[in-house]
Amino acid sequence: MAVIAVVGGGITGLALAHRLRSRGKDAVVLEAGAHLGGVIQTRQRDGFSTETGPNSFLDREPATRELAASLGIEERIRMADPSAKSRSLYTRGQLRPVPASPPAFLKSDLLPLGTRLRVLAELFTGRAPPGQDESLGDFGRRHVGARATSVLLDAMQTGTYAGDVEALSAEAAFPTLKQLEREHRSLLLGAVRTQGRQRAPAPAGTKLKGAMCTFEGGLGTLVEALARALGPAARTGAAVEGLARSQNGWRLSVRERGQQAELEASQVVLTSPAHVSAELLAPLDPSLAGHLKGIPYAPIAVVHLGFAPGKTPPPDGFGFLVPGQEQRQLLGVIHVSTVFPFRAEGGRVLYTCLMGGARRPDLVGLNEEALAALAQQELREMAGVTASPDFTEAVRWPRGIPQYTVGHLERLSAIDSALARLPGLHLAGNAYKGVGLNDCIRNAAALAETLASR
Ligand SMILES: Cc1cc2nc3c(=O)[nH]c(=O)nc-3n(C[C@H](O)[C@H](O)[C@H](O)COP(=O)(O)OP(=O)(O)OC[C@H]3O[C@@H](n4cnc5c(N)ncnc54)[C@H](O)[C@@H]3O)c2cc1C
Incomplete structure (x- = not known):
């Protein structure tokens, strides 16, 4: 054959x-x-289970679940702990929760009042001329204004691409946003109109959970x-x-x-x-x-900081993302032991810090100790984690994520x-x-x- x-x-x-x-x-x-x-590689050490690359997948479409089923491991899919649903952004020098609904967004202090009102004016945004491949930055400024783009859209792309809003193509990198625009003109309007659809239960016969997931192990x-x-x-x-x-x-x-x-x-x-x-x-x-x-590819470093039981309080929520305008060394942090408690045995606490990206490619050139020390210092200043980690590990990907x-x-x-x-x-x-x-x-x-x- x-x-x-x-x-x-x-x-x-x-x-x-x-x-x-x-x-x-x-x-x-x-x-x-x-x-x-x-x-992708999972490592087990000192009671911690670490990932060299991806941390989880979103169980909202069937591809990964179907693959798991064909391999006989569907029953080993593990959902993120419900307590890890909330997420934060580090903006204007502190961590602030990302509101879960438009009314909560209006009341929240995630963005200053004027910027929040500008986001509301998104309802009146026109469609982009067809055939124009605009940057995510240009797309964002048209819809929500410059300040919200440099916070919300920058954080969103950082979570997937560790890239640069001015370089990424809105259409290629975030096709669903462009589709919302094509179908509904305004993203807010589109989000409201499709909310019912998104919240609808998964079609009969599917086991999709709509949650971040990994596997046992x-x-x-x-x-x-x-x-x-x-x-x-x-x-x-x-x-x-x-x-x-x-x-x-x-x-x-x-x-x-x-x-x-x-x-x-x-x-x-x-x-x-x-x-x-x-x-x-x-x-x-x-x-x-x-x-x-x-x-092009953005380099990325994955830095794990692990703490013995009782050494530091377990953090709330999934983790946080850091927009570039904050000028910090971290791109984002995952509260691994909160999201997947089984990845840190016996009440240990595990943070995964992401560093480098298009924003700071130089950081991926640092050695493992320097990366761990920098991540620790940032976590102390940004999230108040004052304890010293009992476990550190850093993985560097000089060509991490395609842009x-x-x-x-x-x-x-x-x-x-x-x-x-x-x-x-x-x-x-x-x-x-x-x-x-x-x-x-x-x-x-x-x-x-x-x-x-x-
Ligand atoms: C740090 C990090 C975090 C991520 N987090 C997430 C996440 O949480 N969720 C998510 O959904 N996605 C995440 N991603 C993205 C996702 O993990 C990757 O896009 C995906 O795993 C890439 O798979 P791939 O097979 O296309 O490429 P790769 O995994 O890069 O595999 C390509 C393979 O080709 C091999 N190869 C290279 N040259 C040769 C050669 N000459 N001959 C033979 N073999 C060769 C390489 O050794 C490699 O094994 C993350 C990526 C990174 C780097």
Whole structure:
């Protein structure tokens, strides 16, 4: 049977290969690193369970739950503790809760009164001229004004992209916001009109909880289950170093555990980061490689600070985000032990601090001790955590999160046109049409179905 080679064993590559194999296709995953999962890895140490990359997924669409069900681990999905529902923003030098409803927003001190009134005037915003790819900053200023954009929209994008409001494309990075605008003109109006729809119970037969979720044992449980299901079809320590067309499809040069080998495949899916795929494709199509190289990434550091039981009071809520105008070193903080108490045994307290991003890329160059010390100092000044942590861990991702900047959609259509000239070659992964776990899994499943039906 013709082999489908999947380059990269992150969640995209694993989910794709699993779906292909369950549709009877001979898919093989080639992963350069020593472990599967890409940026996802759960570590257990000193009573703490830490994540190197993502912390959770939003159980609002079926992709991740369906994947879990197909692996027999749906029962191991764990919802965030209901007490962790509230979120805060660090604005004007202090933590302030994010109000849950428009009337509460009007009464809250999240933004100064004049800014809140400007947000209300959003009801009169006109639609953007069609076909215009505007930055999230421009989009925000049109709708809610400059001050609310630099607080609310900056915090929102920081939570997903760790990027820059002036660089991100509103349409590519937040398509649902642009859809609200297209359908309802005003975002507030759209939010009110669709509230009923969003609150409606999940369709009969689905178990979607609409909550942030992980798995018992962390997100690593999903990777382990995929690795088990794929068995020897998922190969670690197998770096793809070259790609050429062959008589029956494609020939891959693979360096596997020090040995150079070749693999013949009828189809190839590159799920490697865009800059790696660019290197592989440069000899075949320099212009395609150029488009891929043009997708920037924001570096990010994940810093865990753990406290022994009783050392510091457990924090309330999910955590907080920090808009750039506050000029702090933290992008955001997750109150892990409040959200998922089972990730910190026996009453321990665990914070995960996110640092760097497009705002402070230099911070990702700091060593682990320096990052932990900086996170600790920031947490003390911003959230009043005065105790010294008993456990620290820092993970640095120099190319952490792809940035869907203005022009991204145009770049994607140029990439699609170039791929049409290379039959049997496909691109997937977080660099293109969604960075969240749900996006990666949903897009992988859709591509698998397309390939399986050929
Ligand atoms: C710090 C951080 C926090 C995040 N938090 C969340 C969150 O809470 N919720 C959420 O939904 N999303 C989150 N995300 C986003 C989400 O985790 C990622 O977008 C997603 O996991 C990416 O999966 P992927 O398979 O597309 O890419 P990757 O995980 O990057 O996998 C690509 C793989 O390709 C391999 N590779 C590279 N070169 C080669 C080669 N030449 N040959 C073979 N293999 C190669 C790499 O080693 C890697 O394993 C977060 C991301 C980061 C970095």
